[in-house]
Amino acid sequence: MKRLSSYFIAVTAIALLFSLTPSSADSHEKFVQCLYNYPHNTTSISNVVYTQTNSSYSSVLDVSIQNLRFFNATSKPLVVVTPLTVSHIQATIICSQRHGLQIRTRSGGHDYEGLSYVAGVPFVVVDLIKLRGIVVDVENSTAWVEAGATIGELYYRISQKSEILGFPAGVCPPVGVGGHFSGGGYGFLMRKFGLAADNVIDAHIVDVNGNLLDKETMGEDLFWAIRGGGGASFGVIVAWKIKLVPVPSTVTVFRVPRTLEENATEIIHKWQRVANKLNESLTIRINMGRVNSSQNGNLTVQAQFESLYLGRVDDLIPLMQNSFPELGLVREDCTEMSWIESILYMAGFTNGESTDVLLNRTQLNGLSFFKAKSDYVKDPIPDVGLQGLWPFLYEDEAEDAFVQFTPYGGRMNEISESETPFPHRSGNIFHIQYGVSWQEKGDVAAQRHVNWIRRVYNYTEAYVSKSPRSAYLNYRDLDIGVNNNGYTSFSQARIWGTKYFNNNFNRLARVKTKVDPRNFFRNEQSIPPLISKGRK
Ligand SMILES: Cc1cc2nc3c(=O)[nH]c(=O)nc-3n(C[C@H](O)[C@H](O)[C@H](O)COP(=O)(O)OP(=O)(O)OC[C@H]3O[C@@H](n4cnc5c(N)ncnc54)[C@H](O)[C@@H]3O)c2cc1C
Ligand SMILES: *[C@@H]1O[C@H](CO)[C@@H](O)[C@H](O)[C@H]1NC(C)=O
Ligand SMILES: *[C@@H]1O[C@H](CO)[C@@H](O)[C@H](O)[C@H]1NC(C)=O
Ligand SMILES: *[C@@H]1O[C@H](CO)[C@@H](O)[C@H](O)[C@H]1NC(C)=O
Ligand SMILES: *[C@@H]1O[C@H](CO)[C@@H](O)[C@H](O)[C@H]1NC(C)=O
Ligand SMILES: *[C@@H]1O[C@H](CO)[C@@H](O)[C@H](O)[C@H]1NC(C)=O
Ligand SMILES: *[C@@H]1O[C@H](CO)[C@@H](O)[C@H](O)[C@H]1NC(C)=O
Ligand SMILES: *[C@@H]1O[C@H](CO)[C@@H](O)[C@H](O)[C@H]1NC(C)=O
Ligand SMILES: *[C@@H]1O[C@H](CO)[C@@H](O)[C@H](O)[C@H]1NC(C)=O
Ligand SMILES: *[C@@H]1O[C@H](CO)[C@@H](O)[C@H](O)[C@H]1NC(C)=O
Ligand SMILES: *[C@@H]1O[C@H](CO)[C@@H](O)[C@H](O)[C@H]1NC(C)=O
Numbered sequence: 001m002k003r004l005s006s007y008f009i010a011v012t013a014i015a016l017l018f019s020l021t022p023s024s025a026d027s028h029e030k031f032v033q034c035l036y037n038y039p040h041n042t043t044s045i046s047n048v049v050y051t052q053t054n055s056s057y058s059s060v061l062d063v064s065i066q067n068l069r070f071f072n073a074t075s076k077p078l079v080v081v082t083p084l085t086v087s088h089i090q091a092t093i094i095c096s097q098r099h100g101l102q103i104r105t106r107s108g109g110h111d112y113e114g115l116s117y118v119a120g121v122p123f124v125v126v127d128l129i130k131l132r133g134i135v136v137d138v139e140n141s142t143a144w145v146e147a148g149a150t151i152g153e154l155y156y157r158i159s160q161k162s163e164i165l166g167f168p169a170g171v172c173p174p175v176g177v178g179g180h181f182s183g184g185g186y187g188f189l190m191r192k193f194g195l196a197a198d199n200v201i202d203a204h205i206v207d208v209n210g211n212l213l214d215k216e217t218m219g220e221d222l223f224w225a226i227r228g229g230g231g232a233s234f235g236v237i238v239a240w241k242i243k244l245v246p247v248p249s250t251v252t253v254f255r256v257p258r259t260l261e262e263n264a265t266e267i268i269h270k271w272q273r274v275a276n277k278l279n280e281s282l283t284i285r286i287n288m289g290r291v292n293s294s295q296n297g298n299l300t301v302q303a304q305f306e307s308l309y310l311g312r313v314d315d316l317i318p319l320m321q322n323s324f325p326e327l328g329l330v331r332e333d334c335t336e337m338s339w340i341e342s343i344l345y346m347a348g349f350t351n352g353e354s355t356d357v358l359l360n361r362t363q364l365n366g367l368s369f370f371k372a373k374s375d376y377v378k379d380p381i382p383d384v385g386l387q388g389l390w391p392f393l394y395e396d397e398a399e400d401a402f403v404q405f406t407p408y409g410g411r412m413n414e415i416s417e418s419e420t421p422f423p424h425r426s427g428n429i430f431h432i433q434y435g436v437s438w439q440e441k442g443d444v445a446a447q448r449h450v451n452w453i454r455r456v457y458n459y460t461e462a463y464v465s466k467s468p469r470s471a472y473l474n475y476r477d478l479d480i481g482v483n484n485n486g487y488t489s490f491s492q493a494r495i496w497g498t499k500y501f502n503n504n505f506n507r508l509a510r511v512k513t514k515v516d517p518r519n520f521f522r523n524e525q526s527i528p529p530l531i532s533k534g535r536k
């Protein structure tokens with residue numbers, strides 16, 4: 001990472017030598033030849049290029065697919081490149097433009113709509129799985145994290161160096177930092193420290209001309225855009241520098257279930273009025289799903305109150321008694337542990353597993369077919385609104401469905417809407433994620449489950465943010481709008497763009513116009529340049 005300036009000079013010269021004039025889709029053989037011809041002065045590229053005839057192609061492509069809906073996609077990449085060095089990324093960007101191929105960049109592969117590895121055009125996947133170095137600097141409370149690392153690897157490396165440093169990112173360890181940080185990124189430290197993107201202090205990105213840029217050389221606008229605007233529209237992010245945050249050596253967690261018979265609706269009623277105002281060291285999130293009632297075996301809704309408190313149980317109990325007695329939390333519900341143990345607990349590792357499980361890039365519960373959507377809530381949902389939601393959870397399609405409420409407030413209220421592209425700050429009480437998974441293969445099952453979640457989303461419209469109905473980029477949802485195939489119209493993109501970014505969408509389009517005016521980095525929901533040059 002110290003070689004940046006020499007790379008910068010060398011690469012500018014290389015970019016000039018290579019013609020950037022795009023042509024119509026050539027054979028991928030020419031693309032591969034171009035990769036080989038590109039000057040790689042440290043490590044040869046020939047060991048990291050997988051064409052469809054290579055016997056390892058499928059395993060390399062499939063290893064990071066996190067959603068079975070896209071496992072057998074008909075449109076697969078012509079080539080997968082797994083860069084070991086920056087020059088491998090630069091070559092892929094330059095050569096794919098030369099030979100009329102698009103690029104999809106993949107870090108952890110968690111994109112809900114598979115945009116990092118599925119495209120309806122001839123394309124190449126740049127998979128950063130081998131660029132995952134992490135260097136933690138305890139003295140300065142910072143770290144450099146390469147884009148292909150997972151948040152689990154990051155948490156693990158931090159914990160190896162310090163018990164009292166943490167980082168405010170997501171809950172699921174295999175999520176990749178490349179997509180996650182560039183789209184926002186939140187977990188149980190959000191109320192105290194904001195999003196992962198709020199704690200990024202530098203970044204390395206390769207732009208459309210193959211230049212490796214850092215915060216200084218990319219300039220304020222691009223550095224703003226990649227901290228919440230999604231990386232995929234702007235270049236290939238190589239690494240992030242992040243500010244680590246202080247955590248106490250002992251934290252307290254609990255997970256308390258309440259069914260409808262146990263007054264779940266009334267407790268959620270109260271939660272909506274306190275959860276965003278609680279001390280910011282306390283985060284209580286709710287996961288709702290259906291269970292068999294222990295009383296009569298009928299289906300009922302269970303609300304699971306999951307919480308991290310950055311302090312001791314002795315302080316938590318009185319805090320809960322004062323602000324949220326309706327939950328009836330008792331000391332026996334709570335467990336004190338280190339922050340890194342709380343990461344395991346929230347990820348579902350509750351059997352005393354070693355922290356090594358954080359290095360595992362496989363989902364704990366295996367893969368399923370999955371579809372999700374998101375919403376923001378500015379006024380409490382009335383009880384009648386909740387009561388109308390519960391029957392959806394009793395339907396056949398909802399066997400493996402959840403509705404999750406995540407409280408805002410705290411640090412999220414202190415950051416202005418325009419500070420980063422992520423606009424959902426003060427004024428939001430909580431965020432909703434709806435999710436449904438299934439195991440049955442085929443289009444019929446998929447359609448049934450996707451329809452189920454669309455009906456739920458339709459039902460809740462009356463109770464959530466309006467004009468626009470906001471959504472979280474990292475919970476990507478192509479239902480809210482897409483770009484035309486191959487041609488990105490600004491006015492069409494505004495439809496989904498304002499939902500993710502609100503008023504920040506226009507600035508994102510201005511940044512795009514500046515850094516990628518010919519719209520090379522594009523996908524179904526990429527930021528369009530203001531004046532699109534049209535088809536290529
Ligand atoms: C099981 C699961 C749990 C999750 N938990 C949380 C959570 O707790 N909190 C939360 O906020 N989100 C969560 N998410 C959502 C997650 O933050 C997003 O899916 C995120 O974009 C994933 O990043 P990735 O690198 O793994 O994904 P990828 O699919 O690799 O990438 C996602 C998008 O970013 C682009 N991209 C990836 N890497 C780069 C790069 N290096 N440069 C430029 N563009 C890039 C891709 O092209 C794609 O458009 C979860 C998702 C799943 C599937
Ligand atoms: C690669 O080559 C460039 C230009 O020749 C040089 O400046 C740079 O230091 C080299 N990089 C490495 C890692 O050797
Ligand atoms: C497959 O691709 C890898 C990576 O480029 C290469 O090392 C390997 O030799 C290739 N295998 C075959 C059978 O072509
Ligand atoms: C993918 O296709 C293969 C071969 O047709 C099939 O065996 C497999 O079940 C499919 N997987 C999914 C997730 O649909
Ligand atoms: C802390 O940062 C300073 C200034 O950037 C740097 O000189 C120093 O080496 C860093 N400390 C460590 C342990 O890397
Ligand atoms: C539910 O609320 C009712 C009335 O407020 C109360 O009488 C009852 O004890 C509560 N049930 C539980 C399980 O807390
Ligand atoms: C929140 O709780 C912490 C202790 O966990 C305390 O130090 C802090 O003062 C509290 N903040 C507010 C605003 O009450
Ligand atoms: C709930 O009950 C149904 C039918 O009685 C049964 O098939 C299912 O496995 C039960 N679910 C759980 C989680 O116990
Ligand atoms: C649930 O169980 C009770 C018996 O405990 C029964 O009367 C009732 O019809 C069942 N079904 C529903 C939907 O409540
Ligand atoms: C990784 O996790 C998966 C799923 O939990 C498990 O099957 C596998 O054995 C784990 N691998 C390692 C190396 O621990
Ligand atoms: C959407 O909801 C409205 C009422 O909120 C209802 O009239 C309409 O039929 C619903 N549409 C679908 C497709 O479910």
